Each structure stands twice: as structure tokens, then as C-alpha cells.
Amino acid sequence: xxxxxxxxxxxxxxxxxxxxxxxxxxxxxxxxVTKRYGGIAALKGIDLAIEEGEIFGIIGPNxxxxxxxxxxxxxxxxxxxxxxxxxxxxxxGMQPHEVARLxxxxxxxxxxxxxxxxxxxxxxxxxxxxxxxxxxxxLFHSRHWHRDQEACQDRARHILEITGLWEDRNRSAxxxxxxxxxxxxxxxxxxxxxxxxxxxxxxxxxxDHDSAGFVDLxxxxxxxxxxxxxxxxxxxxxALCHRCLAMADGRPLVSGEPLDVLxxxxxxxxxxxxxxx
Ligand SMILES: Nc1ncnc2c1ncn2[C@@H]1O[C@H](COP(=O)(O)OP(=O)(O)OP(=O)(O)O)[C@@H](O)[C@H]1O
Numbered sequence: 001x002x003x004x005x006x007x008x009x010x011x012x013x014x015x016x017x018x019x020x021x022x023x024x025x026x027x028x029x030x031x032x033v034t035k036r037y038g039g040i041a042a043l044k045g046i047d048l049a050i051e052e053g054e055i056f057g058i059i060g061p062n063x064x065x066x067x068x069x070x071x072x073x074x075x076x077x078x079x080x081x082x083x084x085x086x087x088x089x090x091x092x093g094m095q096p097h098e099v100a101r102l103x104x105x106x107x108x109x110x111x112x113x114x115x116x117x118x119x120x121x122x123x124x125x126x127x128x129x130x131x132x133x134x135x136x137x138x139l140f141h142s143r144h145w146h147r148d149q150e151a152c153q154d155r156a157r158h159i160l161e162i163t164g165l166w167e168d169r170n171r172s173a174x175x176x177x178x179x180x181x182x183x184x185x186x187x188x189x190x191x192x193x194x195x196x197x198x199x200x201x202x203x204x205x206x207x208d209h210d211s212a213g214f215v216d217l218x219x220x221x222x223x224x225x226x227x228x229x230x231x232x233x234x235x236x237x238x239a240l241c242h243r244c245l246a247m248a249d250g251r252p253l254v255s256g257e258p259l260d261v262l263x264x265x266x267x268x269x270x271x272x273x274x275x276x277x
Pocket of ligand 1: 060063
């Protein structure tokens with residue numbers, strides 16, 4: 001990414017958050033979070049509060065600690081010190097599947113779909129991973145299992161429609177164009193109707209057309225949930241995020257509305273320094 005991208009004036013209209021007279025609850029909170037990998041301090045003390053319903057971006061030059069923070073926030077990686085809370089509940093010591101049961105889903109940087117399975121099958125796999133039905137239950141086709149199957153089909157139909165994947169539902173994931181596979185990855189994450197959706201560089205490798213479509217998709221699915229994304233594409237950040245955090249060298253630099261953050265001298269300097277390096 002180039003500095004000119006960082007300071008360029010937004011061409012896309014940003015999402016306007018609906019005004020609310022109610023106090024806003026915090027969905028994701030980090031306090032004094034550090035992470036060391038041996039001698040490397042990837043996170044050097046992060047405090048953060050992401051409100052319920054926000055679309056929140058994490059940006060910064062390569063090696064700033066974005067992915068590490070992202071992994072710590074969604075419970076994939078345990079911090080060395082400090083604490084992360086989701087909806088006011090500490091996730092310290094929780095396994096990733098326990099964090100997922102709090103209403104959290106994430107998409108991965110590399111598309112994590114089963115290549116040989118169809119689009120619909122990929123969606124149903126995601127459902128069954130979370131529903132946790134026993135093998136015996138399936139063998140005896142219990143009434144509960146049948147009901148669950150119907151609920152899965154209904155949910156999959158909804159996700160196929162909202163992601164624009166209906167026409168592709170019977171196609172193998174392996175033959176889908178890259179941008180469509182990325183949409184499927186979001187669809188997979190949405191199957192469990194998460195309250196917090198974590199997206200790891202969702203627009204990476206997309207052309208302008210695909211990334212504009214992707215922005216539309218996230219706008220459609222965001223209402224009613226909190227979305228946290230790491231992203232290098234500043235057009236996507238400007239178009240989607242209510243707020244973002246710029247990081248450098250494992251520390252928070254500036255947070256606020258994307259345009260303000262992207263034009264902040266310390267942020268411009270951090271990206272310039274990274275380009276010079
Ligand atoms: N598993 C790991 N083992 C050792 N060092 C790591 C590990 N993960 C990250 N690091 C180091 O921690 C620092 C922050 O890395 P991180 O991947 O979080 O940065 P980033 O901002 O996401 O970078 P990029 O944009 O290049 O993905 C870097 O110095 C990196 O080399």
C-alpha cells in the first residue's frame with residue numbers, strides 16, 4: 001500500500017451509524033494487552049473498546065501487530081498479559097470453540113472453505129460444526145436432528161441469498177472465482193448468525209469490482225452485529241468503518257474516524273517509515 005492511498009480523500013461514502021439515545025454497550029474490550037513471541041514484542045500494551053454495532057478497522061504498516069491483535073481479540077491466541085473481554089466476559093484461558101459459542105465467528109485471510117464441497121455443503125458444514133449433534137443422534141435420525149437439518153437448510157438459503165451465492169449453490173467451491181470464494185468464506189462465518197464477526201484481510205487480492213461488491217455485502221450483513229476487520233485496502237476501510245485503530249510497532253497510534261486517522265501525521269509517518277524500510 002502507498003502513502004498516497006493513506007492520505008487520499010475518500011471517494012466512497014462512509015456508513016453512517018444510526019443515532020441512538022440508548023447507552024452503547026462494549027462488545028470487544030482489551031486492557032493492557034501484550035503479546036511476546038520469544039524475544040519479539042508483537043503487542044506492547046493495547047487498550048481498546050469496540051462498541052456493539054460498530055464496524056471497526058485495524059490498520060498499520062507490515063509488522064505493526066495487526067494480525068496478532070486480531071487473533072488475541074477473537075481468542076485464537078492468548079495474550080502474554082492483559083485481558084480481552086467480549087460482551088463484558090473475560091475470554092482468558094478459553095479455547096477458540098468456547099469463544100465461538102459466545103457468538104463470535106471469524107473469516108480467515110486465506111479462504112478456509114472445503115474446496116471439493118459445494119457452496120451449500122460448505123455452509124451446512126459450518127452449521128453442524130456449531131450445532132454439535134452426536135453421531136448417535138444422526139444415526140437414529142432423532143426428531144431433534146431433523147428439526148436441526150431444516151433450520152440449517154433455512155439458514156443456508158438465507159445466506160445464499162444475502163451473499164449473492166444462490167446461483168452458485170451447487171457448484172464446487174474449487175471452481176469459484178476468487179472474489180466469490182471470499183464471499184463464501186463470509187457466508188460460512190455468518191451461518192451461526194454471530195454477534196461479532198471478525199474478518200481477516202477480507203478484501204486481500206480482490207480487484208476494484210470485487211472489493212466494491214464486498215463492501216456492499218458487509219454493509220448488508222453488518223446491522224445487528226459488531227464487525228472487526230484487519231485490512232490493508234484503505235478504500236475498504238474508508239467505505240466501511242465507523243472507526244479504526246492505526247497501529248505501529250505493537251502499539252496503538254491513533255484511533256477515530258477513518259478519514260481523520262488516515263490523515264493524521266503520525267499515521268502518515270508510520271506508513272512512510274515502513275516504505276523507507
Ligand atoms: N507466530 C509468531 N512467531 C514469532 N513472531 C511472530 C509471530 N507472529 C507474529 N510475529 C511477529 O510479531 C510482529 C507483529 O506481527 P503481525 O503479523 O501481528 O503484524 P501485522 O501488522 O499483521 O503485519 P502484516 O501486515 O505484515 O501481516 C512481527 O514482528 C512478526 O514477525
